[in-house]
Amino acid sequence: MPTSLVLVQxxxxxxxxxLLFLVAAGLTLVFGVMDFINLAHGVQYMLGAYLxxxxxxxxxxxxxxxxxxxxxxxxxxxxxxxxxxRHLYVRDHLSQVxxxxxxxxxxxxxxxxxxxxxxxxxxxxxxxxxxVPLMEGLRYPVYRxxxxxxxxxxxxxxxxxxxxxxxxMLVRAGASNTAMISALGVDIKRLFTIVFGFGAMLAGLAxxxxxxxxxxxxxxxxxxxxxxxxxxxxxxxxxxRGAFVAALLVGVIDTLGRxxxxxxxxxxxxxxxxxxxxxALASMGIYLLMAAVLALRPAGLFPAKGRA
Amino acid sequence: MTLSRALAGVGMLAASAIAxxxxxxxxxxxxxxMAVLSGPQAVLGGQLRDGFMLGxxxxxxxxxxxxxxxxxxxxxxxxxxxxxxxxxxIERDKVDFVVGPVFSNILLAISKPITEAQVFLISxxxxxxxxxxxxxxxxxxxxxxQNDQPPEVLGKYAQDKGFSKAFLLAxxxxxxxxxxxxxxxxxxxxxxxxxxxxxxxxxxxxELAKIAAAKPDAVFVFMPGGMGVNLVKQFRQAGLESxxxxxxxxxxxxxxxxxQDAAVGFFSGMTWAPNTDTPExxxxxxxxxxxxxxxxxxxxxxxxxxxxxxxxxxxxxxxKLDNKDALRAAIKKADFKSPRGPFKFNNNGFPVQDxxxxxVAKRADGKFETQIVQKIFESYGDSHAxxxxxx
Numbered sequence: 001m002p003t004s005l006v007l008v009q010x011x012x013x014x015x016x017x018x019l020l021f022l023v024a025a026g027l028t029l030v031f032g033v034m035d036f037i038n039l040a041h042g043v044q045y046m047l048g049a050y051l052x053x054x055x056x057x058x059x060x061x062x063x064x065x066x067x068x069x070x071x072x073x074x075x076x077x078x079x080x081x082x083x084x085x086r087h088l089y090v091r092d093h094l095s096q097v098x099x100x101x102x103x104x105x106x107x108x109x110x111x112x113x114x115x116x117x118x119x120x121x122x123x124x125x126x127x128x129x130x131x132v133p134l135m136e137g138l139r140y141p142v143y144r145x146x147x148x149x150x151x152x153x154x155x156x157x158x159x160x161x162x163x164x165x166x167x168x169m170l171v172r173a174g175a176s177n178t179a180m181i182s183a184l185g186v187d188i189k190r191l192f193t194i195v196f197g198f199g200a201m202l203a204g205l206a207x208x209x210x211x212x213x214x215x216x217x218x219x220x221x222x223x224x225x226x227x228x229x230x231x232x233x234x235x236x237x238x239x240x241r242g243a244f245v246a247a248l249l250v251g252v253i254d255t256l257g258r259x260x261x262x263x264x265x266x267x268x269x270x271x272x273x274x275x276x277x278x279x280a281l282a283s284m285g286i287y288l289l290m291a292a293v294l295a296l297r298p299a300g301l302f303p304a305k306g307r308a
Numbered sequence: 309m310t311l312s313r314a315l316a317g318v319g320m321l322a323a324s325a326i327a328x329x330x331x332x333x334x335x336x337x338x339x340x341x342m343a344v345l346s347g348p349q350a351v352l353g354g355q356l357r358d359g360f361m362l363g364x365x366x367x368x369x370x371x372x373x374x375x376x377x378x379x380x381x382x383x384x385x386x387x388x389x390x391x392x393x394x395x396x397x398i399e400r401d402k403v404d405f406v407v408g409p410v411f412s413n414i415l416l417a418i419s420k421p422i423t424e425a426q427v428f429l430i431s432x433x434x435x436x437x438x439x440x441x442x443x444x445x446x447x448x449x450x451x452x453x454q455n456d457q458p459p460e461v462l463g464k465y466a467q468d469k470g471f472s473k474a475f476l477l478a479x480x481x482x483x484x485x486x487x488x489x490x491x492x493x494x495x496x497x498x499x500x501x502x503x504x505x506x507x508x509x510x511x512x513x514x515e516l517a518k519i520a521a522a523k524p525d526a527v528f529v530f531m532p533g534g535m536g537v538n539l540v541k542q543f544r545q546a547g548l549e550s551x552x553x554x555x556x557x558x559x560x561x562x563x564x565x566x567x568q569d570a571a572v573g574f575f576s577g578m579t580w581a582p583n584t585d586t587p588e589x590x591x592x593x594x595x596x597x598x599x600x601x602x603x604x605x606x607x608x609x610x611x612x613x614x615x616x617x618x619x620x621x622x623x624x625x626x627x628k629l630d631n632k633d634a635l636r637a638a639i640k641k642a643d644f645k646s647p648r649g650p651f652k653f654n655n656n657g658f659p660v661q662d663x664x665x666x667x668v669a670k671r672a673d674g675k676f677e678t679q680i681v682q683k684i685f686e687s688y689g690d691s692h693a694x695x696x697x698x699x
Contacts, residue, residue: 012513117350119566139547140518215537
């Protein structure tokens with residue numbers, strides 16, 4: 001097996017991982033701090049992508065579209081929190097799941113009514129559309145390095161924000177014991193709103209980042225949502241650090257599994273059954289990882305303090 | 309689902325408006341359309357519905373001269389929902405024809421209740437092999453193709469072109485395996501690798517790296533809908549475009565608005581393209597774009613033909629819908645001019661027609677469409693027809 005191919009696949013895994021991190025970061029905060037199951041997190045990712053396309057059509061510039069789509073995602077997240085979700089915090093998880101599932105259906109149909117059912121396209125800006133040869137015959141798009149760069153810087157920024165600012169401290173405290181910080185006189189409602197809006201914006205950012213490489217279509221967030229839940233369960237609910245490590249793990253394991261599982265099986269099996277079993281095993285990989293983590297460390301790899 | 313109800317309602321309203329405008333006929337023609345109109349694949353169902361509606365419009369709103377009522381149903385791409393709605397069409401609406409659906413799994417689910425009720429089922433897109441061979445039915449007519457045939461076009465082309473090593477890529481489900489099998493039927497060169505990606509996969513960077521490492525003479529791909537949009541964009545971004553891109557249901561008029569320039573020069577196999585040079589097609593494409601504002605795909609063209617087929621058959625029997633045998637004989641004649649050119653039915657109710665290699669191009673007006681490159685098969689019937697007992 002050529003080492004260059006392994007290297008390329010590691011890059012692919014890393015890039016997939018940081019995208020998952022952007023989605024999972026918001027989800028883990030909302031789940032951890034508010035104890036709120038927000039299935040609608042995936043549609044915020046979808047909405048980020050649609051907003052990017054919409055603003056691109058208005059401005060004709062990718063950078064302007066990205067710059068406008070982020071605050072728009074934030075505003076939308078805040079609006080969703082105030083109008084719908086705020087009323088669900090006191091309800092049990094089942095009501096939250098039902099209500100946010102309703103939001104998914106509503107918004108998936110909503111974007112279809114506004115933008116149509118056909119997948120949409122966002123063109124890459126000239127500046128980022130180059131590519132570098134990483135191995136023979138394959139050019140690695142510069143834009144994918146940009147995704148990795150943006151993801152890693154957001155992770156760094158989040159680390160500083162959560163560990164070295166006052167709001168970050170409250171967020172950490174909220175993830176550990178919500179009732180206590182509320183009793184200490186912190187305006188928990190405002191904290192929730194901030195956390196929620198911020199999480200929505202991160203999901204929106206992920207949507208903006210993928211719009212040029214994936215098709216922008218109704219329901220695009222649903223699959224990401226499942227993976228994001230896998231990530232936060234592996235990483236430990238409420239933990240940004242856990243989400244980061246778990247997202248990279250999931251990204252790399254999934255990509256390497258898809259790339260090499262069939263070839264690996266071919267060493268011990270004839271080609272035809274290897275082709276059947278390989279992809280099936282590869283797509284199970286991350287769920288096997290999740291099962292293993294749950295069995296050995298039920299609170300996840302890096303549980304928020306006080307939860308374990 | 310609310311939207312589908314609303315859509316169906318609009319369909320009924322439009323149809324009843326047509327009905328009210330016409331004079332009181334001895335017998336009305338009732339048609340149920342079954343297509344996926346919600347979810348990510350809704351764009352295909354939309355093409356089907358719009359194509360059929362244009363056919364009705366070209367017949368002056370009255371298929372076969374009868375007052376025509378149309379009920380549009382959303383199958384939601386769920387077989388159980390589709391069966392429920394099919395029964396509703398048969399029992400409540402008492403339709404004479406069901407037209408649809410887009411997907412083969414839905415067709416297999418609804419074919420039994422519909423044919424058992426002795427209602428004609430015109431399939432304008434799906435053509436699964438179980439209904440083409442032993443399981444063929446005197447009540448089913450297909451205006452598209454048998455599912456094996458489009459990939460056979462690419463396999464034959466790759467073989468004729470002398471490609472010695474092909475890389476095959478499809479989603480990991482039954483249709484994916486069928487398409488790969490169809491390609492291999494005529495392609496006798498080496499297979500560099502055969503990769504099945506999970507259905508609904510977002511990112512193909514891992515598969516693209518494998519393609520680059522395998523250095524094939526051509527890739528053959530089946531990636532329907534959004535998966536195809538993603539793959540095509542990423543294939544281009546990875547700089548692999550020097551490898552010929554042969555595909556089925558991956559680059560077509562439903563996905564091209566999203567793929568745009570990334571898909572230009574990529575190949576597919578079909579019976580028709582928007583630039584097919586027949587007078588019927590010029591009229592169809594021009595009127596379709598004027599009416600609906602987008603480029604029609606094969607989904608729309610085949611549904612348009614379903615409307616023409618019903619129109620011709622009902623006319624031939626003088627509007628007498630109760631004599632099923634006479635009606636069937638009239639349908640079987642396929643006495644209409646398809647935009648695609650020559651069209652006739654085989655003994656199994658599937659078409660015998662020409663197949664072409666088509667290629668994506670950008671039109672002068674900036675829109676994208678597939679265009680005919682060369683004819684691959686002439687008067688080509690499917691290989692299952694010999695197993696069908698119908699004459």
